[in-house]
Amino acid sequence: MAKTSENPYVVQPVMKALRVLELVARHGHEIALTAVSKELRIPKTTTFRYLQTLSAAGFLDHNRATDRYTLGPQMRSIARADASVSKIRGLARPAMTELMHEFNETVNLAVKGNGTIVYIDLIEANRSLRMQARIGDSHPMHSTALGKAILAFLPEAERQRQLDLPLTERTGRTLLEREEIERQLRQVARTGYATEMGENEDGAMCIGAPILDEHGYPVAALSISAPLMRMPHSLAAKAGARLREIAAGISARLGSQPAIAPR
Amino acid sequence: MAKTSENPYVVQPVMKALRVLELVARHGHEIALTAVSKELRIPKTTTFRYLQTLSAAGFLDHNRATDRYTLGPQMRSIARADASVSKIRGLARPAMTELMHEFNETVNLAVKGNGTIVYIDLIEANRSLRMQARIGDSHPMHSTALGKAILAFLPEAERQRQLDLPLTERTGRTLLEREEIERQLRQVARTGYATEMGENEDGAMCIGAPILDEHGYPVAALSISAPLMRMPHSLAAKAGARLREIAAGISARLGSQPAIAPR
DNA sequence: ACACGGGTTTCGTGTTGCGGAATTCGATAG
DNA sequence: CTATCGAATTCCGCAACACGAAACCCGTGT
Incomplete structure (x- = not known):
């Protein structure tokens, strides 16, 4: 042979x-x-x-x-996950580059893992000061803007299940009280984007918006991350609005129906 | 361990x-x-x-x-093929049952393999006389109605490549001359269904119509098979028209645009 | 120049994968 | 009920070959 x-x-x-x-x-x-x-x-x-x-x-x-x-199921499950991830990455990439240039800060893309978010792509700003996640890293849902954006759009039952799990304390500012988290998530659901200030990494902040699939399920999220000092409130609000807009565009291309149907 | x-x-x-x-x-x-x-x-x-x-x-x-x-590509390719097959099978099954009852003959579903057609589903008529394919069997393209239906709707280049391969002779009536086959395929393209009379199996005949995907590519075909003696011309024409109609319905649900756009 | 981390290669050992043959099982027939 | 066939399992002794420690290589950062 x-x-x-x-x-x-x-x-x-x-x-x-x-x-x-x-x-x-x-x-x-x-x-x-x-x-x-x-x-x-x-x-x-x-x-x-x-x-x-x-x-x-x-x-x-x-x-x-x-x-x-x-x-068997394993093959199908792997295939599904992979197809979903590459589709989202492909759709998001151009918008991410654009966003990165617009704000000159790092742009992140993550999918919902099991109780965590997993970075699947990121475009780094060309700045010396930056603390980056790496593709493949997992972070808790409750301590990141990416996670909060996803949590806020999860079906009630699943969100409760997530929040029932023990919440790890990443920094001194990580939110741990159920009350406070839920209050913020309601806010996120209203505004369409989530904010996190030093709750995941000291000195860093992040703003994230959810990407919804054809069933309105938050499969992923898009975010901009920056050192706290470089992102004043006014700029954060602008970035949030922009993220919401772009994430909605990606959601639409995944087949998600916008809140108010056009045509 | x-x-x-x-x-x-x-x-x-x-x-x-x-x-x-x-x-x-x-x-x-x-x-x-x-x-x-x-x-x-x-x-x-x-x-x-x-x-x-x-x-x-x-x-x-x-x-x-x-x-x-x-x-790697192997995983993706397998996953794609599998998803496609199960989607088609799922869409076709109800219609196949209906067809079987309508004509009281066996209904077959096959996908295009590499130079062959592969049976992926079939619903057997409850009759004593029947010669069946089995799921998973491969038959040549040129000797079956299923294959001819697919050939007729293949892009020109690929059809030529298929017909350049040596053509196996399944029965005394199997078409082997290029001329005659191409004449028939043009006919199939016009009428929307293919007929085969004892060319694949002695004493059996088959009528098939193609199922087109969103690119108009013939990924599969649907057919009714019967003993030659039970299917006179008039009935065959009726069955052909019905198959064309049903196959078109499945094609539409795969995202294929009908020849004449509605709306 | 040096150490370091990650990938590649070598090599001797004994695990363990192999496959022929025997066995069980189930369906069909006589 | 026994025979028979075809298919799936199980058994078993042998040596092929998978294993993994250690050595080696190579690029990077200090």
């Missing part, structure tokens, strides 16, 4: 299992062990083990009734 | 590699070897091999410039 010649670091079991995964996935319908084994010329026993492993990991689904295999 | 206790047939390298795949995929952005290794508590060397293998298989993408990994 000349298969190994390519890359000395490929682990054969993994490679073969991936071929099984691909075959099953592309088959488009339930397929049985023997069929896979014959098609790929991998002995039945080995194929069996791969199918078991792939199923155990959720990448395949084993229908016990028919003893056949299909694409 | 209590990990193995579950299922004695899981092969560890595969399982661990899948955890790597999942982590990278869910990270939503480029991630480096060391980060993966630390996160999953898998030694650097091993993680390295998995990342190499996953990349070699196309499930991950290795950015040589930054030495980081992202979700």
